[in-house]
Amino acid sequence: MDILLQQVFNGLTLGSIYALVALGYTMVYGIMGLINFAHGEVVMIGALSALAATKPLAASGLPGPLVALLALAVAVLVCMALGFTIERIAYRPLRNAPRLAPLITAIGVSIVLQQVAMLIWGRNYFSVPSLLPAAPHDVFGAEITDLQILIMVVAALTMAGLMLLVNRTRLGRAMRATAENPAIAGLMGVDANRIVSLTFVIGSALAALAGVLVSANYGIAHYQMGFILGLKAFTAAVLGGIGNLAGAMLGGVLLGVIEALGAGYIGDATNVCTLAHVLPGLGDMCAADPTQSLLGSNYQDVFAFFVLIVVLIFRPSGLMGEKVSERA
Amino acid sequence: MNVPVKAISISIAAALAALACSKEAPPPPAVQAPAPPPPALVVKIGHAAPLTGPQAHLGKDNENGAVLAIEDANAEKLKFGGRDVKFELMSEDDQADPKQGTLVAQKFVDAKVNAVVGHLNSGTTIPASKIYNDAGIPEVSPSATNPTYTKQGFKTAFRVMANDEQQGKVLGNYAANQLQAKTVAVIDDKTAYGEGVAAEFKKAALAAGVKVVDEEHTDDKAIDFAAILTKIKGKRPNLVFYGGMDAQGGPMAAQMKKLGLKSKFLMADGGCTVEFHKLAGAAGDGAYCSLPGVPLDKMPGGPAFKDKYAKKFNADIQLYAPYVYDAVMVIVEAAKRANSAEPAKILAELPKTNYQGVTGNISFDENGDIKNGAITLYTAKDGKWEPLETIGGAPAEAAAPAAPEAAAPAAAPAQPAEKK
Numbered sequence: 037m038d039i040l041l042q043q044v045f046n047g048l049t050l051g052s053i054y055a056l057v058a059l060g061y062t063m064v065y066g067i068m069g070l071i072n073f074a075h076g077e078v079v080m081i082g083a084l085s086a087l088a089a090t091k092p093l094a095a096s097g098l099p100g101p102l103v104a105l106l107a108l109a110v111a112v113l114v115c116m117a118l119g120f121t122i123e124r125i126a127y128r129p130l131r132n133a134p135r136l137a138p139l140i141t142a143i144g145v146s147i148v149l150q151q152v153a154m155l156i157w158g159r160n161y162f163s164v165p166s167l168l169p170a171a172p173h174d175v176f177g178a179e180i181t182d183l184q185i186l187i188m189v190v191a192a193l194t195m196a197g198l199m200l201l202v203n204r205t206r207l208g209r210a211m212r213a214t215a216e217n218p219a220i221a222g223l224m225g226v227d228a229n230r231i232v233s234l235t236f237v238i239g240s241a242l243a244a245l246a247g248v249l250v251s252a253n254y255g256i257a258h259y260q261m262g263f264i265l266g267l268k269a270f271t272a273a274v275l276g277g278i279g280n281l282a283g284a285m286l287g288g289v290l291l292g293v294i295e296a297l298g299a300g301y302i303g304d305a306t307n308v309c310t311l312a313h314v315l316p317g318l319g320d321m322c323a324a325d326p327t328q329s330l331l332g333s334n335y336q337d338v339f340a341f342f343v344l345i346v347v348l349i350f351r352p353s354g355l356m357g358e359k360v361s362e363r364a
Numbered sequence: 365m366n367v368p369v370k371a372i373s374i375s376i377a378a379a380l381a382a383l384a385c386s387k388e389a390p391p392p393p394a395v396q397a398p399a400p401p402p403p404a405l406v407v408k409i410g411h412a413a414p415l416t417g418p419q420a421h422l423g424k425d426n427e428n429g430a431v432l433a434i435e436d437a438n439a440e441k442l443k444f445g446g447r448d449v450k451f452e453l454m455s456e457d458d459q460a461d462p463k464q465g466t467l468v469a470q471k472f473v474d475a476k477v478n479a480v481v482g483h484l485n486s487g488t489t490i491p492a493s494k495i496y497n498d499a500g501i502p503e504v505s506p507s508a509t510n511p512t513y514t515k516q517g518f519k520t521a522f523r524v525m526a527n528d529e530q531q532g533k534v535l536g537n538y539a540a541n542q543l544q545a546k547t548v549a550v551i552d553d554k555t556a557y558g559e560g561v562a563a564e565f566k567k568a569a570l571a572a573g574v575k576v577v578d579e580e581h582t583d584d585k586a587i588d589f590a591a592i593l594t595k596i597k598g599k600r601p602n603l604v605f606y607g608g609m610d611a612q613g614g615p616m617a618a619q620m621k622k623l624g625l626k627s628k629f630l631m632a633d634g635g636c637t638v639e640f641h642k643l644a645g646a647a648g649d650g651a652y653c654s655l656p657g658v659p660l661d662k663m664p665g666g667p668a669f670k671d672k673y674a675k676k677f678n679a680d681i682q683l684y685a686p687y688v689y690d691a692v693m694v695i696v697e698a699a700k701r702a703n704s705a706e707p708a709k710i711l712a713e714l715p716k717t718n719y720q721g722v723t724g725n726i727s728f729d730e731n732g733d734i735k736n737g738a739i740t741l742y743t744a745k746d747g748k749w750e751p752l753e754t755i756g757g758a759p760a761e762a763a764a765p766a767a768p769e770a771a772a773p774a775a776a777p778a779q780p781a782e783k784k
Contacts, residue, residue: 039598042623046590161611163642172622179624254587256615256643264585299591303580333592334554334581 038177043300044293045175049184049253051292052191056246057269058276058284059194060239066202066279067215067235069135073142074122076266077149078115078240082247083257084157086111087164094165104167104252111244119240123233131218146263153259162257187249194242195285201238202281211235268340275344277357286355291340298339306330404448407705409434409692410472410501411453412482412492414460419484421682426484426506427455428677429688432669437696444703451696458488469495477501478705479695481688486510487556493521502711504694506687509633509656510560514731522714524691524726525684526656526737528557531632532564534739534755535605535654539565540572542741543628543652545603549578549596551589551616553608558584561632562607569605577601584609589616590623597625609634613651614643621647628652641747651744652752657723658738659751660686665722690721 057079064072089110093103126141168186172179202208210231213221218228250265251257268291276287308330331338347355411430413423434453442449454477458465465488472480473495480496480503483489489508496503497518504522505513511529514521539545548569552562566576577599580592593616596604604620604627606613613635620629629651631640636653644651660666663686673681698713699705719726727735736756742749 039594042594042597043591046594050588050590161614161639161643163614163645170622172624179622181622254615255618255645256587258611260585261587296591296594299580300595303578303595332579332581333595336591 039300041176042178043296045178045180045184047293047296048289049187049292050296051272051289052188053246053250053253053265053288054269054272054291055191055285055288056187056194056242056249057265058273058288059191059198059281060242060246061266061270061273062276062278062281062284063198063239063242064235065273066281067211068127068232070127070138071142071270071278072122072127072236072239073139073266073270074126074145074149075239075243076262076264076269077146077153078118078122078243078262079247079250079265080153080257080259080262081118081149082111082115082244083164083251083261084153084162084247084259085114086244086248087162087251087257088157090165090167100167104248108245108248111248112241115240115244115247116237119236119243120233122240123236127236128229128232146266150259150263157259160258164251164255164257166252166255168252183249183253187253190245190249191285191288194245195281198238198281207231207234271340271344274354275347277351277354280354280356283354283356290343290355294343295336295340299333299336302335302339303332404450405444405705407449407451407699408454408475408477409451409695410475410477410480410482411455411688412458412465412468412472412480412488413455413484414488415455415457416459419460422684423457423460423484425682425685426482426688428673428679429506429685430455430481430692432672432676432685433689433692433696437692442696442700444699444705449705458483458485458492460485460488462487462491465489465492466495468492472496473499473501478699478707479504479710481506481691481695483508484684485557486513486560489513490516490556493518496520499707500711501707502695502698502714504691504714506691507684510556511564512560514733518732520711522694522728522732524687524694524721524723524734526739527733528561528632529564530733530737531654531656531739532561532566533568534741535565535630535632536568536570536574537572538652538654538741538755539569539603539605539630540574543603543630545569545574545601545628547575547577547599547601548603548605549580549599549601549627550576551580551582551592551596551604551606551608553584553586553606553612554581555584555608557634558608560607561634562605565605565607565632582608582612584612586612587615589619593619593623593625596627597623601627603628603630605630606635607632610637610640610643614640614648617644617651618647636742636749641744641749644744648744649746652741653744653749654739654741656737656739657687658740658754662751662754663723664720669722686722690719690723690726693721694719694726 060075061072064070086107089107090103093106122145126145127138130138130141168182170181172181202211210226213224213226214228214231222228272287272291273284275291276283411427413426414420415423430453434451437451454475456468456471458468465483469492480501482505483492484507486508489505490510490513493503493513497520502520504524507525508523509525509528511527514523539548550562550566552558570576578596582589582592606616613631617629631653633655636655641648660670669686670681673685694717695710697719698710698717702709702713715728717727729735738754738756740754741752743752
């Protein structure tokens with residue numbers, strides 16, 4: 037039982053990380069219909085710049101949590117500036133180009149950011165100091181750290197905050213108007229360029245937050261850490277229904293839990309040696325080595341993508357996605 | 365609504381394409397000695413290792429070892445058949461990439477090198493060895509430890525370091541006897557190296573009467589091991605073995621501690637680096653790992669070699685330089701005995717090698733593997749690897765030769781950026 041609970045905690049932590057990154061994808065998609073593939077790299081830049089800021093801050097003798105907050109602030113500022121620049125350079129000139137063009141520039145930006153990070157920070161892995169108490173709490177036999185709880189809470193609060201922003205504020209109304217039709221929104225007095233820039237800046241701030249939390253949780257940072265994370269988070273956004281904020285949260289958490297439970301249980305469930313008393317031919321093989329799993333944890337990602345495919349067959353726009361009309 | 369889905373599938377394809385395209389820079393020009401005086405017989409020794417990319421520091425270290433050996437060989441002022449001999453190093457960058465490895469091999473063949481020292485990684489050495497075999501050029505690898513390399517029936521393939529079969533056997537026995545493990549869980553990173561060494565460990569552990577209670581897999585880019593470690597925790601093994609590199613091994617040790625998994629943690633050479641301590645932090649203490657060979661200070665010529673290396677390159681030895689030095693010297697000695705630099709004549713002499721090198725005594729078994737290659741076990745203490753004991757590797761199994769081509773294609777390894 038404690039093992040199951042532990043796997044659920046593992047899945048929720050991983051899922052909340054996916055959700056945090058997925059929120060950035062889905063927000064940009066919701067407003068612009070653009071998949072910002074550089075988002076994962078912004079997460080990486082956030083993590084590495086927070087780490088760079090931590091060293092001098094920690095040397096100044098400030099208390100741990102304050103250092104963490106200041107480093108986070110630095111990362112958020114760096115990423116906001118980066119997000120603003122990316123949008124101006126790579127996406128705005130292509131606002132009216134065919135859909136594929138901004139997608140290609142997005143991938144280009146992703147590669148450029150990786151290489152720049154490699155030039156600045158080098159190819160080595162960095163260890164990230166833990167600024168929160170690392171001792172785990174015991175919850176019914178399962179272990180959970182303060183940081184894991186923090187990650188889940190931050191992901192949930194971020195989603196709630198974004199939903200409030202989009203649905204309840206003046207800025208949110210401008211965003212929704214821009215999403216619907218930038219030209220008409222412009223006629224109604226909405227400065228579409230400003231709204232799009234703001235969307236990118238907010239999305240990048242979220243990426244910085246995600247980067248700091250990811251690197252703190254795993255204690256590791258590297259110039260390629262953003263790519264796989266970005267791909268998984270993108271999958272989560274699609275699973276939940278890209279463009280839908282609650283969907284990104286749902287998709288992320290679901291993906292994390294599926295991965296954890298898949299890795300934890302499918303291996304034993306497909307262990308043919310459990311059939312040894314039914315199929316006598318297996319006896320010798322299983323006596324020598326009782327783990328003969330057909331599907332082990334090397335299929336961890338397969339479960340997740342299998343679920344994605346099944347969901348997309350029955351709900352092509354994702355679990356919570358709405359029908360959206362094609363953009364010009 | 366069809367559009368987003370379509371755009372998404374394009375996006376995924378494009379993202380994968382981008383992943384495939386992120387390559388390293390083109391290789392730097394080869395290191396070549398100046399042209400020799402005309403009458404001398406030039407003996408070209410090819411050297412291949414990754415000189416760019418994440419393992420560039422190891423590749424450069426290997427090259428330095430070769431440079432030292434060539435210098436010493438030339439200082440002997442040898443004469444083959446009455447002609448002055450001049451050894452020349454032709455060093456190429458294989459980027460630790462199997463594809464690039466075969467291109468480099470072809471380049472050596474076209475340049476008519478007399479022998480090759482390399483490659484650094486198993487993943488590059490195995491495909492390249494076929495090209496050398498077809499051309500009849502002797503190849504001595506200093507550091508490729510995957511057993512397949514010498515099991516393809518190639519008469520041209522030799523190595524001066526104990527292979528993963530020998531290493532896996534020592535690790536399995538060590539887990540059973542010294543570490544008193546009754547139950548183990550085995551994790552690998554699905555690379556040619558990681559899977560290979562994990563399989564050898566498992567075989568040895570089972571043979572020693574240890575129960576393998578779980579087998580898990582991750583990959584060489586993963587950072588989250590919570591799910592598989594939690595599953596392992598449920599099976600309560602005495603020991604967890606990881607076949608893979610330090611970049612995963614370090615965080616894995618840290619996450620074991622976080623999850624309250626109290627099993628001992630054992631790794632092969634991929635985790636036996638300084639980097640491991642950096643990534644694992646205090647949680648790394650008490651981990652075990654093994655390295656083929658003996659610690660540098662215990663090598664017969666270790667301290668002297670260390671000084672020579674430091675004087676010449678103003679740097680510390682990373683890992684394999686002494687083995688590269690010995691690999692070159694083994695070739696030079698074989699040529700000396702043959703009184704010729706012709707590849708075929710060197711080849712005829714190589715199996716008779718009995719050379720007292722920097723790393724110890726070198727002689728080969730019928731496969732081209734080093735006889736009695738030593739394996740040293742280390743434990744992590746206060747952020748450092750401390751040698752525990754050195755075990756003279758068991759001699760390679762006698763029943764292994766034959767079956768020339770059977771093993772070759774299946775072994776073609778995959779991961780481009782994989783170490784060893």
